[in-house]
Amino acid sequence: MAERRKAPRRRILKPSLLIVGLLLVGTVAWRACRHSGGKDLHPEGAVAQLERVTPSANPAGLPNIVIILADDLGYGDLFGYGDRLLETPNLDRMAAEGVRLTRFYAGAPVCTPSRAALLTGRYPIRTHMTLPLYPTGHPMGLFLNAIGRYPYGVTGIPEDELLLPELLLRRGYRTGLVGKWHLGDRPGHLPNANGFEFFYGTLYSNDVTPFALYRNGRVEVPAPADQDLLTQNYTREAVGFIRDHGQEPFFLFLAHTMVHEPLHASEAFRGRSAAGLYGDAAEELDWSVGRIMATLEDLGLEDKTLLLFTSDNGPWWQGSASPFRGRKNNITEGGFRVPLFARWPGVLPAGLVSNELAISFDLFVTCLEAAGVPVPDDRIIDGKNLMPVLQGKGPSPHDTFYYYFGHELVAVLHRNWKYHRRYMSDNGGYPLFKHGPFLFDLERDPQESYSLIESEPERAQRMARMLDEQDAAVAANVRGWLP
Amino acid sequence: MAERRKAPRRRILKPSLLIVGLLLVGTVAWRACRHSGGKDLHPEGAVAQLERVTPSANPAGLPNIVIILADDLGYGDLFGYGDRLLETPNLDRMAAEGVRLTRFYAGAPVCTPSRAALLTGRYPIRTHMTLPLYPTGHPMGLFLNAIGRYPYGVTGIPEDELLLPELLLRRGYRTGLVGKWHLGDRPGHLPNANGFEFFYGTLYSNDVTPFALYRNGRVEVPAPADQDLLTQNYTREAVGFIRDHGQEPFFLFLAHTMVHEPLHASEAFRGRSAAGLYGDAAEELDWSVGRIMATLEDLGLEDKTLLLFTSDNGPWWQGSASPFRGRKNNITEGGFRVPLFARWPGVLPAGLVSNELAISFDLFVTCLEAAGVPVPDDRIIDGKNLMPVLQGKGPSPHDTFYYYFGHELVAVLHRNWKYHRRYMSDNGGYPLFKHGPFLFDLERDPQESYSLIESEPERAQRMARMLDEQDAAVAANVRGWLP
Numbered sequence: 001m002a003e004r005r006k007a008p009r010r011r012i013l014k015p016s017l018l019i020v021g022l023l024l025v026g027t028v029a030w031r032a033c034r035h036s037g038g039k040d041l042h043p044e045g046a047v048a049q050l051e052r053v054t055p056s057a058n059p060a061g062l063p064n065i066v067i068i069l070a071d072d073l074g075y076g077d078l079f080g081y082g083d084r085l086l087e088t089p090n091l092d093r094m095a096a097e098g099v100r101l102t103r104f105y106a107g108a109p110v111c112t113p114s115r116a117a118l119l120t121g122r123y124p125i126r127t128h129m130t131l132p133l134y135p136t137g138h139p140m141g142l143f144l145n146a147i148g149r150y151p152y153g154v155t156g157i158p159e160d161e162l163l164l165p166e167l168l169l170r171r172g173y174r175t176g177l178v179g180k181w182h183l184g185d186r187p188g189h190l191p192n193a194n195g196f197e198f199f200y201g202t203l204y205s206n207d208v209t210p211f212a213l214y215r216n217g218r219v220e221v222p223a224p225a226d227q228d229l230l231t232q233n234y235t236r237e238a239v240g241f242i243r244d245h246g247q248e249p250f251f252l253f254l255a256h257t258m259v260h261e262p263l264h265a266s267e268a269f270r271g272r273s274a275a276g277l278y279g280d281a282a283e284e285l286d287w288s289v290g291r292i293m294a295t296l297e298d299l300g301l302e303d304k305t306l307l308l309f310t311s312d313n314g315p316w317w318q319g320s321a322s323p324f325r326g327r328k329n330n331i332t333e334g335g336f337r338v339p340l341f342a343r344w345p346g347v348l349p350a351g352l353v354s355n356e357l358a359i360s361f362d363l364f365v366t367c368l369e370a371a372g373v374p375v376p377d378d379r380i381i382d383g384k385n386l387m388p389v390l391q392g393k394g395p396s397p398h399d400t401f402y403y404y405f406g407h408e409l410v411a412v413l414h415r416n417w418k419y420h421r422r423y424m425s426d427n428g429g430y431p432l433f434k435h436g437p438f439l440f441d442l443e444r445d446p447q448e449s450y451s452l453i454e455s456e457p458e459r460a461q462r463m464a465r466m467l468d469e470q471d472a473a474v475a476a477n478v479r480g481w482l483p
Numbered sequence: 484m485a486e487r488r489k490a491p492r493r494r495i496l497k498p499s500l501l502i503v504g505l506l507l508v509g510t511v512a513w514r515a516c517r518h519s520g521g522k523d524l525h526p527e528g529a530v531a532q533l534e535r536v537t538p539s540a541n542p543a544g545l546p547n548i549v550i551i552l553a554d555d556l557g558y559g560d561l562f563g564y565g566d567r568l569l570e571t572p573n574l575d576r577m578a579a580e581g582v583r584l585t586r587f588y589a590g591a592p593v594c595t596p597s598r599a600a601l602l603t604g605r606y607p608i609r610t611h612m613t614l615p616l617y618p619t620g621h622p623m624g625l626f627l628n629a630i631g632r633y634p635y636g637v638t639g640i641p642e643d644e645l646l647l648p649e650l651l652l653r654r655g656y657r658t659g660l661v662g663k664w665h666l667g668d669r670p671g672h673l674p675n676a677n678g679f680e681f682f683y684g685t686l687y688s689n690d691v692t693p694f695a696l697y698r699n700g701r702v703e704v705p706a707p708a709d710q711d712l713l714t715q716n717y718t719r720e721a722v723g724f725i726r727d728h729g730q731e732p733f734f735l736f737l738a739h740t741m742v743h744e745p746l747h748a749s750e751a752f753r754g755r756s757a758a759g760l761y762g763d764a765a766e767e768l769d770w771s772v773g774r775i776m777a778t779l780e781d782l783g784l785e786d787k788t789l790l791l792f793t794s795d796n797g798p799w800w801q802g803s804a805s806p807f808r809g810r811k812n813n814i815t816e817g818g819f820r821v822p823l824f825a826r827w828p829g830v831l832p833a834g835l836v837s838n839e840l841a842i843s844f845d846l847f848v849t850c851l852e853a854a855g856v857p858v859p860d861d862r863i864i865d866g867k868n869l870m871p872v873l874q875g876k877g878p879s880p881h882d883t884f885y886y887y888f889g890h891e892l893v894a895v896l897h898r899n900w901k902y903h904r905r906y907m908s909d910n911g912g913y914p915l916f917k918h919g920p921f922l923f924d925l926e927r928d929p930q931e932s933y934s935l936i937e938s939e940p941e942r943a944q945r946m947a948r949m950l951d952e953q954d955a956a957v958a959a960n961v962r963g964w965l966p
Contacts, residue, residue, distance in 0.1 A: 074932075076930075076932070077932075085927065085928060085932075085933055261918065270937075271937070271938055274927070274933075275928075275932070275933035276933045276934045276935040276936070276937060276938060277934070277936075277937045277938075278932075278933050278934065279933055315932070317906075317907060317918050317919075317921070318921070318932060318933060318934055319932055319933075320930055320932040320933075322806075322930060322932075323805075423800075424800060435744065435800050436800075438800070438801070444568065444757070445568060445758075447559075447803055447805060449557075449559070449560075449568075449758070449761075449798070449801055449802055449803040449805075450568055450757075450758035450759045450761050450762055450801060450802075450803075451759045451760070451761065451801055452759040453759070453760075454753075454754070454759060454760045455754055455759060455760075
């Protein structure tokens with residue numbers, strides 16, 4: 001006679017809650033008094049730099065700038081090998097009419113720091129924007145703080161940072177943000193306080209409660225906002241902004257919420273894609289790109305507009321990072337590598353595919369250069385002008401990229417070599433334990449499978465030193481103020 | 484004048500240690516009295532089943548069986564797309580002379596349960612071998628126990644389990660284990676107590692201290708054993724075992740320690756591969772396969788020997804899981820999919836590549852069938868005979884596979900559809916939070932990128948029910964005893 005018994009109940013949540021509980025009780029208070037926020041402000045703030053910008057005498061001669069940023073859209077979703085399940089005819093057309101970069105890096109593998117990098121031209125650690133922001137009291141924010149992931153303790157982008165819209169506004173641009181902000185929710189940290197004359201969108205990721213829709217300083221759709229219509233609403237507002245300002249130079253930052261989880265698509269797109277709801281949402285994004293292009297065409301602004309499309313980091317739960325290892329939140333290439341399309345008929349060639357190294361903070365400098373705005377000189381700007389690369393006329397302005405995960409410097413890229421200092425985080429995650437360092441030749445081994453550290457010990461040592469030097473330089477001057 | 488301050492010290496270790504410390508203090512004692520180990524033993528043990536095995540009247544007519552098991556070798560290391568950095572001429576030859584399965588699953592995405600599945604023909608949960616074992620008092624074992632990952636609390640494979648070598652021994656085979664055991668370190672749980680007449684090897688993974696080399700019950704090389712020579716030593720002992728028993732039927736389980744981290748290779752292989760030390764170690768494994776094949780050839784045993792090669796799970800820190808998502812420790816395909824080569828000249832065709840679904844516990848049944856041993860009938864055996872598949876004569880005996888992670892049932896495969904119940908674990912790991920379910924069509928989307936759950940709600944519900952039913956069946960009879 002067989003003996004029978006009940007299997008143990010699944011208890012995954014209990015020890016997990018225990019971890020959270022014990023950590024919160026034990027360390028929140030301790031951490032709270034260790035934050036450095038506010039202690040390393042710019043002595044003079046941003047005003048002097050803004051005064052360096054000359055308002056254009058001939059605004060009509062300035063190019064418009066539109067940056068469309070997808071959320072969590074993967075490299076492989078657009079650039080993947082083999083059969084693609086997604087259909088993106090508008091992005092395909094944008095690539096055919098412009099330039100595609102295959103070695104383009106997000107500034108960080110998560111939302112907030114990646115956006116900070118793009119808008120400030122700096123590594124996120126310099127702006128204190130090292131991890132996603134949460135509303136005050138949100139459990140995830142408390143948890144991340146408790147385990148020491150917010151050493152700077154700020155809740156929004158510091159007021160002494162110079163954002164792309166602030167500089168362009170001073171130059172004479174009309175500036176608008178449609179979509180996701182995610183750089184702060186308090187006075188002084190809101191979009192309208194940071195150079196955007198117009199704001200329609202959301203303050204957080206769409207998995208964070210409360211999720212409301214704002215128009216400038218006011219809630220237009222109280223939480224919970226209907227996310228099915230988000231891409232439609234953003235697109236309507238973006239098109240409206242372009243139409244309103246077609247006769248002036250404008251800077252539009254269209255920061256879509258999709259395809260960040262939870263996924264949503266409007267009725268017209270739901271169930272349409274072969275790639276499920278993710279595909280529906282991504283195809284609606286593509287439609288949105290098409291609407292922007294059609295609006296520019298309608299207004300005869302195509303040749304006068306630098307149009308950029310990218311993603312803030314690798315794909316999260318769904319989407320494809322192919323051919324790379326890892327995804328969003330990972331320090332492998334799958335977290336950082338994103339698609340980049342640039343179109344500016346008459347200025348950029350059509351159909352160019354470039355393998356030159358470029359980084360999202362380069363877009364800050366590239367846009368300033370296009371607009372004739374001097375790059376700030378009172379602070380370290382990590383970005384470089386990409387125009388020569390985009391025109392196919394010059395090599396990458398970078399040979400090095402530093403991978404930060406939160407405030408930790410974890411890896412460095414030098415030409416085709418990538419050195420991981422300590423661990424990689426995509427296999428069940430034992431960040432408690434050291435499993436490294438690793439050295440990969442991304443040219444031969446883009447998936448970071450085979451470390452060459454034993455056969456290239458001197459190269460590894462040099463790259464370890466690069467990390468130490470970067471750490472020391474940042475430690476001496478976190479915010480990167482220049483004398 | 485720029486303000487300067489020190490960057491915060493990296494404190495990653497402190498909160499981590501805090502987690503471990505608080506958890507240990509708080510829960511070890513609580514857990515210790517909740518273990519079910521020993522409460523669900525087979526009422527009669529394994530003796531009656533062993534007595535069902537008839538010792539062969541013509542042992543010379545029995546085929547030899549050699550299973551070579553690599554540790555943490557990835558699917559993509561051998562089956563990857565594009566340029567392969569590894570050179571494995573011997574495995575290439577083995578595949579050319581035999582059969583290659585492209586849809587072969589390990590029974591689990593980590594060492595101990597995967598080995599238990601292979602040797603018992605059963606899902607690891609039935610044998611209580613759900614997670615890697617550690618020596619008594621090892622911090623990792625204590626930690627995993629503290630967070631509830633050892634609900635059965637056993638420290639070795641239960642004595643009432645029937646292992647492949649026990650059954651083959653009774654049939655008249657000489658049985659040997661060379662290499663890694665990892666199914667227990669106490670009396671009753673050691674290889675020689677589980678059907679292996681001969682044992683040369685190690686009791687744990689090679690990242691666990693103390694790491695000694697045993698010959699049968701005795702330490703031959705005290706810890707720390709020189710791991711550079713491990714593959715050489717294993718191969719020498721394996722070749723010796725074959726030579727000693729060439730005139731009798733033999734079962735050899737050559738369970739290599741490589742390419743589990745820390746990686747090692749002998750001087751002759753170190754620095755030889757284009758894929759770094761991982762490649763060196765993998766190429767030495769390939770050499771070892773070549774030595775086994777050459778020994779069989781020398782002794783004229785090729786046609787009399789079923790030779791099998793596989794890996795226990797996906798690749799860990801290094802190695803390639805291409806084209807799949809995730810790696811060892813993950814519940815995505817990259818954790819479970821492994822290469823399988825089978826060679827038996829005259830019985831299996833040469834050069835066959837089969838896409839039929841097969842699972843490592845099938846090897847248990849397949850080997851028993853080849854040896855004329857009846858499959859145990861007092862317990863659920865999940866494995867099936869693969870001979871028709873290996874001969875290219877029949878379809879897979881399975882249409883379903885259940886993915887366990889530890890003792891948790893997390894996903895199910897049904898034909899080409901995979902349903903994840905709750906989350907996937909390869910992107911920075913938020914197992915505290917639910918991010919699912921997900922439904923993937925592995926035929927069109929082998930990388931598990933695009934969930935079709937919204938467009939296939941009924942299929943998803945059916946598969947969710949399959950999981951509930953499997954959970955209920957296992958809860959009613961964890962060990963799977965049959966009346």
